[in-house]
Amino acid sequence: MKTKTAPVAVDVARPRPGPLALLAGARRGRRKLGRRVVPYVFSLPFLTLFAAFFFLPFAYAISQSVFKQQRSGLGLGPPTTIFVGLDNYAKALRDPQFWDGIKRVLLFGAVQIPVMMLVALALALLMDSAVIRFRRFFRLAFFIPYAVPGVIAGIMWGFFYSPSFSPIRQLATTTGLPAPDFLGPGLVLWSIANIATWEFTGYNMVIFFSALQAIPQEIYEAGRLDGLNEVGIALRLKLPMILPALVLGLLFSLIGTLQLFNEPLILTRLSGSITSHYTPNIYAYNVAFVDTDYYYGGAIAVILGLVTFAFSFGFLRLTRRQSGV
Amino acid sequence: MRNWRHRASLCLALFLGVASVLSACSGGGASSGGVVQLTFWSFNQQITEQADLFNKSHPNIHVTALKQPSGPNQYYPKVLTAVKAGNAPDVALIEYQYIPTMVSNAALVDVSKYGANGVKDQFVDSAWAQVTQGRAVYGYPQDTGPMGFFYNSATFKKAGITHPPATWDEFAQDAVKIHALGPNYYITAFPPQSTGWFQGLMWQAGATWFSVDTAANAWKVSVNDATSKKVASYWQALVDKGLVSTVADFSNDWNAALNKGTIASWISAVWGQGVITGSAADTKGQWTAAPIPQWTAGAKTSAMWGGSAISVIAGTKHPQEANEFAQWYLTNSGSLSIGVKEIGWFPSNKTAQQSSDVNAPQAFYGNQVVDTVFEQAEIPTTWTWPPNLTAVNQFMGDDVNAAVANKTPIVDALDKLQGQIVQDMKSNGINVAGG
Structure with a gap:
């Protein structure tokens, strides 16, 4: 679709600025203005959504986080709202329940992210190799869990974990093995990790796979000529070439881990081991909406946002060479 | 070119969609054509039947009953958040134990100024005590637990x-x-x-x-x-x-x-x-x-354990009509009958407590008259x-x-x-x- 744009007629009207040329100049000015405005018009939908769903809520959370509700006497009268500056932030930084949640999600990420990344990478390399048949089918099949909303995944896995419905436990009982207590204090974090892995492995696989597809075939040719076998090509050619995609996948996983919310919240009803401060996000939610302390909840949310930002930024700095960012 | 136009219209549609979602957030509580619109929250399924009954006999008020999830730490946070956000229901079920919490969040309307005390005698004293705080009356007692x-x-x-x-x-x-x-x-x-x-x-x-x-x-x-x-x-x-x-x-x-x-x-x-x-x-x-x-x-x-009141929620634009519905809900014989027979209230309304509905034998319980067991509780x-x-x-x-x-x-x-x-x-x- 290569259409040659006709030269603009007014461009010739250079000498002797007559009325016609003046008019042309004005038109040119308008055109220039148009050129300048167009990019903004096109980014308007993005900016609107960004402002409405990211910037404004964040600004609102910050504006709430510097207040506190104050009651008096028996606390049966309506509360007054007082300005407390950064008190809520100081309280959050000293709040063991908040840090308990941060530590838990970091432990979760330290185990779950590498496992998920390795599985996703292995699947992507398999898909990209010649040994797989029904490639389209498998690609779709692995991706489908990502299309299942996290809440639904939580409910579904809840059934697999539940003491009386779990087919896994029933299988264990019939074969005489001890039935694992998926929702007990020892296992529940890893039961959640399993849900997250199930949900997001396919998603990461698709990212890695599309990066693999973008590698020009000639490079493999060259590798083979230099005596590399398929494994060698995978490890020494493919892997380094999709590093930016790996970094991207890791970054998204890191953010998702720090924001862990849906899956543990759904399992709360089934497991006594998931507290109201199990993850920082659940804590912020419970403080704000169950405990109705919107102000302190706002402060926790802002700190969590900053911690997530610090981790993401630090990670990008660390992997600057690999990611090309 | 066609592709471009297609995209542009898509963008426009998206943009308008967002705009309409944003503007939809600011609605609620409006009255159209002289009919006052009210919303009512409870966690009982049958509330729509009761609301229909009310709407039939009250042409100037229309109540929309919305069943809410009753899970722990779900319902009250939702009510309180709605009050804070300014889109709370006009009338809602509040369990007795949460009344002080709701009052301390300025979420309930004192209905004594709308004549609540005029129907006081229709309710059991101990239940009425649950909805009062000093002189203020924060709703009408529905049932006890x-x-x-x-x-x-x-x-x-x-x-x-x-x-x-x-x-x-x-x-x-x-x-x-x-x-x-x-x-x-x-x-x-x-x-x-x-x-x-x-x-x-x-x-x-x-x-x-x-x-x-x-x-x-x-x-x-x-x-x-x-x-x-x-x-x-x-x-x-x-x-x-x-x-x-x-x-x-x-x-x-x-x-x-x-x-x-x-x-x-x-x-x-x-x-x-x-x-x-x-x-x-x-x-x-x-x-x-x-x-x-x-x-x-x-x-x-x-x-x-539980027992609920029907309260008028702060922020309602029509406290008078909301109170009328709340009062009707627990004094009208048709509404009480649905509550007792279908929802299973142990009613706080004296007349309903005497009705044959409460003292009926139940097949599920081997034809036992279940409620009488609870009447002797001290x-x-x-x-x-x-x-x-x-x-x-x-x-x-x-x-x-x-x-x-x-x-x-x-x-x-x-x-x-x-x-x-x-x-x-x-x-x-x-x-x-x-x-």
């Missing part, structure tokens, strides 16, 4: 038990007999997350977790007194011996076990009869209601609900859950809870006696 004991007589019979346990000692002995039927058989569940239930058991034993020291104008919090620790130790022993299940009440596992008869009883409030009918449909005819087991043989002491009146109940229940859920999950003493959880509640009250500026 005296606690009793529902048991599956088939399972009890199989275990060789002929009569329901009259005391907690007997209950513990029966627990052994029922567990002897098989490893999956439990006399009942001790649901560690069920805060209102456990508070009811404490109340029944004579504990007073919350009371007001009027001289000091301060709250007295005694969550970890000797009586409460006695109750905690009692259940601790049953949990430790594996004689009770620790599955969450209202959960799928719990429903399934009730339906199979492997969880053989439920210590619950009078409204629990409707829950069992739904959860354990296969065991129709096997259930029986009995008074709650006693700490002292021969006593009739019970406690309240409920200690010192227990007063605090203004920070959502926080209290959040702490309590965490602490008792953790104790059961990690096999640490429940009495220690009560000590911890005491500290957390006192600290929460103080940090909110509420006076606490002795602290």
Whole structure:
């Protein structure tokens, strides 16, 4: 679709600025203005959504986080709202329940992210190799869990974990093995990790796979000529070439881990081991909406946002060479 | 070119979509064509029938009834958040224990100025006391929740038990007999997350977790007194011996076990009869209601678990009409009849309490007249609900859950809870006696 744009007629009207040329100049000015405005018009939908769903809520959370509700006497009268500056932030930084949640999600990420990344990478390399048949089918099949909303995944896995419905436990009982207590204090974090892995492995696989597809075939040719076998090509050619995609996948996983919310919240009803401060996000939610302390909840949310930002930024700095960012 | 136009229109559609979503957020409570629009929240399914009845006889008011989820820490946070956001319902069901919490969040309208006291005589005094605070009236009493004991007589019979346990000692002995039927058989569940239930058991034993020291104008919090620790130790022993299940009440596992008869009883409030009918449909005819087991043989002491008021919610644009609906809802014979027959209220309205609906035999309970069992309950009146109940229940859920999950003493959880509640009250500026 290569259409040659006709030269603009007014461009010739250079000498002797007559009325016609003046008019042309004005038109040119308008055109220039148009050129300048167009990019903004096109980014308007993005900016609107960004402002409405990211910037404004964040600004609102910050504006709430510097207040506190104050009651008096028996606390049966309506509360007054007082300005407390950064008190809520100081309280959050000293709040063991908040840090308990941060530590838990970091432990979760330290185990779950590498496992998920390795599985996703292995699947992507398999898909990209010649040994797989029904490639389209498998690609779709692995991706489908990502299309299942996290809440639904939580409910579904809840059934697999539940003491009386779990087919896994029933299988264990019939074969005489001890039935694992998926929702007990020892296992529940890893039961959640399993849900997250199930949900997001396919998603990461698709990212890695599309990066693999973008590698020009000639490079493999060259590798083979230099005596590399398929494994060698995978490890020494493919892997380094999709590093930016790996970094991207890791970054998204890191953010998702720090924001862990849906899956543990759904399992709360089934497991006594998931507290109201199990993850920082659940804590912020419970403080704000169950405990109705919107102000302190706002402060926790802002700190969590900053911690997530610090981790993401630090990670990008660390992997600057690999990611090309 | 076509492609471009297509995209542009898509962008426009998206943009308009977002704009309309944003503008839709600012609606609500409007009156159209002279008809006042009201919304009503409750967690009963049948409220739409009642609203239809009201709408038929009130051409100038239209009530939209919306059933809400009743899960723990779901409903009240939702109401309070809606009040804060300015899109709360005009009328809502509020359980008695949450009234002080709602009042302290300025979420309820005092309906005494709309003539609430004019219908005071139609309600039982003890229930009316639940909705009043000084001179203010924060709604109309719908039903009460005296606690009793529902048991599956088939399972009890199989275990060789002929009569329901009259005391907690007997209950513990029966627990052994029922567990002897098989490893999956439990006399009942001790649901560690069920805060209102456990508070009811404490109340029944004579504990007073919350009371007001009027001289000091301060709250007295005694969550970890000797009586409460006695109750905690009692259940601790049953949990430790594996004689009770620790599955969450209202959960799928719990429903399934009730339906199979492997969880053989439920210590619950009078409204629990409707829950069992739904959860354990296969065991129709096997259930029986009995008074709650006693700490002292021969006593009739019970406690309240739930019981609700219908309140007008702050921020309504039509308090007059909202009050009219709330009052109608609990004084109109048609509405009360639906409430008693279909929802299963143990009504606070005197006329409804005398009606044949309340005293009808029920096939599910082997044609027992269930409600009469609850009418004899004597409920200690010192227990007063605090203004920070959502926080209290959040702490309590965490602490008792953790104790059961990690096999640490429940009495220690009560000590911890005491500290957390006192600290929460103080940090909110509420006076606490002795602290």
